[in-house]
Each structure stands twice: as structure tokens, then as C-alpha cells.
Amino acid sequence: MIPPIHLLDEIDSTNAEARRRAEGGDASSQWIVARRQSAGRGRRGREWNSDTGNLFATLLTLTNKPAAEAAQITFVAALAVADLLDAFATPGAVSIKWPNDVMLDGVKSCGILIESGTQASGALWLAVGIGVNLAHAPEGTERPATSLAAHLRSDIAYPPAIDDAATVLAETFAVWQARWESLGFQPILDAWTARTRGLDGPCVARLGHETVEGTAEGVAPDGALRLRTADGALRLISAGDVFFGAAA
Known part of the structure; x- marks a missing residue:
């Protein structure tokens, strides 16, 4: 309705x-x-x-x-x-x-x-x-x-x-x-x-207290962005300003 x-x-x-x-x-x-x-x-x-x-x-x-x-x-x-x-x-x-x-x-x-x-x-x-x-x-x-x-x-x-x-x-x-x-x-x-585009390439996430750079690897089952950093760590980003394909 x-x-x-x-x-x-x-x-x-x-x-x-x-x-x-x-x-x-x-x-x-x-x-x-x-x-x-x-x-x-x-x-x-x-x-x-x-x-x-x-x-x-x-x-x-x-x-x-x-x-x-x-x-x-x-x-x-x-x-x-x-x-x-x-x-x-x-x-x-x-x-x-x-x-x-x-x-x-x-x-x-x-x-x-x-x-x-x-x-x-x-x-x-x-x-x-x-x-x-x-x-x-x-x-x-x-x-x-x-x-x-x-x-x-x-x-x-x-x-x-x-x-x-x-x-x-x-x-x-x-x-x-x-x-x-x-x-x-x-x-x-x-x-x-x-x-949605950009879920499998370079991205930058500005989280207020820090800026995280890496490669997007799709999303988790809850919709959080999967971001792989240069040291191999996986970050789950639930909120923030995210820029794909170019530096923020």
C-alpha cells in the first residue's frame, strides 16, 4: 500500500x-x-x-x-x-x-x-x-x-x-x-x-577520523563496503564519503 x-x-x-x-x-x-x-x-x-x-x-x-x-x-x-x-x-x-x-x-x-x-x-x-x-x-x-x-x-x-x-x-x-x-x-x-559501479576497483574512504585507501572488493551481506588496503587487511566500511577510481 x-x-x-x-x-x-x-x-x-x-x-x-x-x-x-x-x-x-x-x-x-x-x-x-x-x-x-x-x-x-x-x-x-x-x-x-x-x-x-x-x-x-x-x-x-x-x-x-x-x-x-x-x-x-x-x-x-x-x-x-x-x-x-x-x-x-x-x-x-x-x-x-x-x-x-x-x-x-x-x-x-x-x-x-x-x-x-x-x-x-x-x-x-x-x-x-x-x-x-x-x-x-x-x-x-x-x-x-x-x-x-x-x-x-x-x-x-x-x-x-x-x-x-x-x-x-x-x-x-x-x-x-x-x-x-x-x-x-x-x-x-x-x-x-x-x-552499482566501482565495487571492484580503486577507492578512497574518508571516515572523519581517518582516510583509508585500497581496492573495493564488493559488499558484505549487510551492504558494508569491502575495502582491501595495501597491506592486505580487509576493512568493512559501513558509512563514510567514498570515492571510486580516483583520489579524494
């Missing part, structure tokens, strides 16, 4: 609104979508550019899964965004970069931020924040960014409107979430791996 979509003209952050609703006891699954954010956030507290015409959406949902397993929803989100972009982009343009950056011709086009907490009832809530560059790409970012508008199929003149894109995203997310909940993580990981 597809959760209802609440479309707002402006909000500080769709993730912040999801948190407020969850901490207020709202136990219903729902999408919170905004035409504009005044205080959008990316990973590690980075500002998320909020140009009008792009998609800013958060799925608020509850789960009975333990926190470590619930974190797998980031792979579900990446697949859902990839399917959304596939509906409008030139064939073959869409790919995924570990763990959840969705790329158009190798350039980042979206951001995904997962936040969570526990309600008074003990249920774990998840806020799956998704920002997709539909019409515009931010400038001056650490790594290049692009928008769907620059990669449209030849028979499509304009990127989808925000409400239309939100509907497609809700539909694709519901499909992958249902597979995850009924079949477990492996089918999700298999589909994600088929779309």
Missing part, C-alpha cells in the same frame, strides 16, 4: 517535519513533500540546496526491525530513486554509487538521509529523506552535481512536476519496501549491486 502524500508549499526541512510528527506520537506511514525547504540538510549536517522545482521528500514509517537491520532501508531508497529517474532519463544513464548516491551519467543527482528514533510506545520510526535534482543542480559543491533536466529522454521536453515525481517515487518505493519486508535484504542487495 502506498502511504498518503502531504504536499507543502514550504517547510524548514521535510526530515525535521517527519521527526516532529514521529516524536508527537504520529504512527502512520506518510510522505512529506515540500516545494521548497528553508533549512534542508544533507549527511553530516551539510546544507542541502533547495532550489524550487526540485523534489524534497521524506517518508515517515515505523518498523519492528532492530536498528541495524532497519538501516538497510537506505538501499531501498536508492533503488526507488533509480526507478524514478529511469522513467524520464536517457536509457542507461542511471546508476548507483555506494551506498545511496543515485547518478546520472556518473554525476550525482540526488541525496538520501536516513534518521531514526524511538517513540514512547517503543516503536522505531524512520525518516527517509530524499532530495532529487529534477530541474536544477547546485553549483559550488565538493563533487559535481547534475539534474534530471540535463538527461531527459529525447521524447520528454521537461522534468516532471514535483507532485508527479513524488507520486512516482512513492510508487517505486512501495514496491521495493514490500520486497524487502517480505523477502529480506538479499533481493534488495542483488538489485542494488546490479546498478
